[in-house]
Amino acid sequence: MMRSHSLRHLTATTTTISSPSWLPKFRSSSGSALASLSFAQNPQENQQQQQKQQTQQKIYCDSSNDDKKSDSNRASSYFPKRGQELELVCESLAYKGKGVCKVADTGFVVLCDRVLPGEKFIGRVTRKKGSYAEMTKLKTLSPHWDSVDAPCEYASYCGGCKTQNLSYEAQLRAKEGQVRDLVVHVGKFSDKDPEFAGIMKPIVPCDIQFHYRNKMEFSFGPKRWFPKESLPKRGDHIENYALGLHAPGFFDKVLNIDKCLLQSEPANLVLAAVQDYWRDPQLGLSPYDVHSHSGFLKHLMLRTGSDVKTGLPELMVNFVTSSYKPELLRPLVEKISSVPEVVSIMNNVNTSVGNTSVGEEEYTLYGKSNITETLRGLTFQISANSFFQTNTHQAEVLYKLIEDCAGLRGDGSKIVLDLFCGTGTIGLTLARWVKHVYGYEVVPQAISDACRNAKLNNISNATFVQGDLNKIGGDFGNAFPKPDIVISGILLARFLVH
């Protein structure tokens, strides 16, 4: 890792955006000052697991270059037909949790949802996508390694979680593989480079695997979606309407759920209270239909923060509706406000036909218009549409890691540039150690949150500027002194290399 006088790029997450023209301005002269943070690798790889992987590779992967060449030749001439059934073995997990499989003898790549590394299964080809195909799983023939019982009753078909039946250690390894692939193939770093370990940090597992999410968004829908294996039988009583999470890959299919293991217990109490009441015909509430664009209730967003003084959870409930009709929501608001943790009930009105939850107008129906959270000893006010790291517990760990990687000596001499700063949380947690923080972000509300949060924490050495970083000109760097540390919360690894 570079010493503090050279420029560092700290990457909290990696995402594809094009490299803007101004970036070279901020590259260090040595060109290698990179501290990329990755939540991706378990350093204590279990030996047995490695053996399993090696065995599996022998069976399913071609490792020699010659084999790869002939594989790609065979793959280019082979294409499975739509509807064709194939017996495959999942080799690894791709981004978003799809299983990567190769058709025997051809090397042709097929992606399949809900299969896990090592699992042998029969699947049906659903569509062609460029040089690969997608399929759905029909039947598992032999289970994957590291199989565990998923604690959530909806896990096998809910779009919210895809790998709950894979042990946490295996999930970490899969994520590590994905980040490594990005860093190597997109970022063009060599994992053979002795300095690679300094570029891609080892994964830091989270101590809590459930009830960690501080924000969940559920959708309302006119019809409940059922997976094939649990379709209702003739004569079954089926409640109308749905409130829950989407079926994987479908914006218009809502799986009704009463409880989500990702969110806090108080958030589950609110979800249960809404489920219990919103269908009451006397309320006259209707779910929004994404096809006919009729109906009132679009989304239910639940955010959990904590009271700064007591540390106890505090909750924001945000109803996203297609029009402003507060009288329709009043009975629900009365019921939900009786949950002691609820301190804020908001209404975002979104009249567009899109599925987004950010309203053109926002109203406070009960209590305050934001909730609070504490991070690295600072207090943050979070409004309905503010970006805030969704795992507060792990954000604490991540931000500590950023502080450590930045190697700040606390002499107040450094300039920090916090790109894609959201509500400014990373920059603000560093502000106490540096001369000045400059934050850039496209969402105006996030910028006003950042400014408010700076004030709230008596931080005066931070400047936040609203703007689209994809559209800035060559004079961008004139707006602030040459930075010593560049943080980018949304970044393509390639960005960092050249």
Ligand SMILES: C[S@@+](CC[C@H](N)C(=O)[O-])C[C@H]1O[C@@H](n2cnc3c(N)ncnc32)[C@H](O)[C@@H]1O
């Ligand atoms: C993943 S969030 C990270 C926020 C912050 N760095 C943090 O860790 O809390 C990414 C942020 O990038 C912002 N963003 C996305 N595209 C942008 C662009 N073209 N210009 C400026 N900001 C952008 C988003 O609005 C969002 O707040």
